[in-house]
Amino acid sequence: MVNIRHFIFVVFLTGLFIFQVPTVRADDDAPMTVDRMNSLIEAIDGLVVRKSDGYWNLKIDGVPVLVIADACHDRMCILGGISKD
Numbered sequence: 001m002v003n004i005r006h007f008i009f010v011v012f013l014t015g016l017f018i019f020q021v022p023t024v025r026a027d028d029d030a031p032m033t034v035d036r037m038n039s040l041i042e043a044i045d046g047l048v049v050r051k052s053d054g055y056w057n058l059k060i061d062g063v064p065v066l067v068i069a070d071a072c073h074d075r076m077c078i079l080g081g082i083s084k085d
Contacts, residue, residue: 034071041067 034054041048045058054069066079 034069037067037069037076 048058056067
């Protein structure tokens with residue numbers, strides 16, 4: 001006899017794989033580029049230091065933040081310091 005919980009679980013997981021919700025971007029016409037990211041980061045901190053293409057050092061509320069972007073591989077990483085008050 002088939003366990004009903006197991007059956008429902010299998011049907012649910014199968015549905016997740018078959019009917020995946022497509023990702024929706026907020027702005028389909030404007031893909032994220034390094035230059036666009038630079039303008040967003042400059043809006044946060046006007047004193048940002050852009051060391052090279054895809055590499056920024058800035059401070060947010062006194063906390064040092066490092067942003068690294070790799071346009072070729074469509075990846076971005078944000079590293080922020082952890083401080084004790």
